[in-house]
Amino acid sequence: MKGKHGHYHLLLRVVFISLLVIFTWKPMEPGAEESADPFRVPILTYTAIGNYEGRGTTELYVTDKNFKLQMEYLKASGYTPITFDDLQNVRKFNKPVLIAFIGGDQTVWKAYQILQNMEEDEFQAKATLFMIVGQIGEKNRLSENQLKEMSDSGIFSMQSNTFTNADLTVTNNFPHELGDSKQKLTEITGKKVNAIAYPLGKYDINAVKEVKKYYQYGLTDSAGFVNEKTDPYKLRRLRVDVYTTLALFKEFVHPRLE
Template sequence: MAKNISEFIAIMTAQFPVKRLAIFLAATVLLLPNQANAQQKIPILVYHSIAEFTGSGQKELYVTPENFKKQMEYLKEHGFTLMTFEQWDQVNHVKKPIFITVDDGYKDHLNILETFQTLKDPAFRPAATLFIISDFIGNRNRLSKADLQMLAGTGMFSIQSHTATHPDLTKTTDYKKELEESKLKIEQITKRPVIALSYPYGNTNNKVITETRKYYKFGLTTTPGPFVKSNFPEELYTLPRTYVKYSDTLADFANIVNGLDRKEHRDR
């Protein structure tokens, strides 16, 4: 029996005419397991408020600072690499890539910085992408320009766009304001490129994708599940994201980041 692929090809070449061998090898490539073709699952998580729930708003959109810290500790202890979209081309060259995204630009997102500062070390470099509604910057309970400049300056945060006013993009016509002006405003504040857009409510369609491509390299939905490369032409503009919820236990979180259903452990 052949011990490796090279020996296998040598044996088959000796036994089969060239044309038959070519057909045989083509079929073999399709049928045999191929590690190079294995589809890597890349989790992209989405958070909203990192704060205690006080009765206002949707409870499941909150994650307490304590739970957020435990979740980041889990990622650190289990060898995940936290990435931002500027690093997308590196996802196949790092161990266990994962993206932490946070929508809406609430003031309580400063709690993320506190956790990151506590956990960072030479072996673990925390990173998150904040998707900001540009016309809401500096409003009550929202991050200010100074906050965004400070966060961008830490090297741990990528500041990206969540549109100008948070409309359903499938129902708007003012794409210039919502997409281009939002991008330019955030870039002016942070002095860094804005390359990713989080669709409000996760809603998109062909028209929205066409408009988004004019200004951004990535578009993010809230379709749950990890990203698996498919070579679909618009795959970078329909990136999935999985909510991390108030009710999620650490076991739920572990399932999510490992590509499983969040409640799978509860059914055993």
């Protein structure tokens, strides 16, 4: 039954990506977040790298092998990894793609090592980590020293996933969740923190209003691409997981629909 379920899930993913590619030729919402411009930038999000270790959700694990194959495809195909600092000038980059990790699982260290080994003059590895700041140093989470090394390498940009992974549509402790998390990451890395991933993908008008006090970008869990006309506080993304074959991955990173 498990095999059949996995096959069914994969089939649904294939259908979903096919529809996504078709319908992103047009705005997904009239006059708002997506424009008719065929230029598209994918924000690829990961949670854990490696084999399932008995914690979290099985489907959110991408094996070391598959992650490396995906990154090698980007490198061989001339894609340019960028960070949120680059979004304002995104057309200056050839085939831009934003690689992001959500939460700060210890396995992201494997991704850092893989990207580190891929660095060459013609390929500048870049990625973003949205860290749950209050979990830094906890079991199965990245430590301050690791975050500092990853940031100092120039490969990883450290951004916020709030302090406690709080639902921003419920909490009223915005100074702690948004402000303190930003301050802590700045203290660790000495670098600018300008983006947040909404915990559980949840946000509302009030949450966005508060986020604007601290950040320039907000990442949702809505599926889709982004461009210069996308609302910076309602950025769409594409989740990479255990069901993402290399063929599906190639559909994810296709930057222009021509």
